[in-house]
């Protein structure tokens with residue numbers, strides 16, 4: 001039986017880069033008559049498990065949406081809860097990256113975060129930089145439009161200092177100014193909790209990603225659900241604009 005399972009898995013086409021919009025923590029808590037903070041805590045445990053599951057399935061890059069540029073609109077107490085959780089999460093993540101060899105990065109505008117959180121992100125990024133396991137990216141105070149605006153600011157500064165002329169601008173060049181400059185585009189974007197939208201997550205990078213939506217709430221998302229998403233991905237015919245399959 002175990003053998004059959006591994007044979008079945010070996011037939012799957014494993015995406016190199018999976019990006020996840022982790023949604024539904026609040027509804028998960030509400031269903032259990034718990035405070036929203038309990039949903040966020042449960043959600044952060046799910047992230048830890050999914051990192052290990054993703055790597056064991058052969059996924060090389062995992063990117064998760066943890067806090068959007070729009071999430072500041074939530075109540076002061078919810079934002080404070082999320083920031084506290086992220087603080088704890090970053091500390092644990094340093095320990096875990098030492099054990100499981102994961103390389104951790106953060107995308108988004110971290111200048112708006114408190115000093116201590118920003119410092120722990122810098123430490124985590126630096127200390128895990130040469131790890132060779134899963135490349136795990138946390139999108140934190142991330143918004144795709146904000147990322148493009150920040151990219152334009154950096155680009156314009158280089159333009160002003162004469163590093164390039166307008167005709168030099170290409171898609172590849174713009175990509176290099178984005179926070180994701182050193183990672184491949186996501187092959188598969190997953191969103192949990194039944195919402196069918198991208199909510200400003202990787203709009204440039206997901207132009208040709210396969211999209212998978214599930215009703216499962218984020219704290220309930222597990223390896224079985226990840227395999228379902230990969231099964232869906234395996235059945236897709238990625239054409240990238242051509243008339244025939246590239247698979």
Ligand code: IPE
Nearest residue numbers: 022023024025026027066067
């Ligand atoms: C996702 O869960 C976590 C964050 C956006 C930080 P939500 O908090 O959005 O949960 P729902 O959508 O209210 O259920």
Ligand code: IPE
Nearest residue numbers: 021022023065066067068199
């Ligand atoms: C998207 O979830 C952001 C994260 C998962 C961090 P939201 O719950 O904030 O998105 P909307 O408001 O439903 O679009």
Ligand code: MG
Nearest residue numbers: 023024025026
């Ligand atoms: Mg939500």
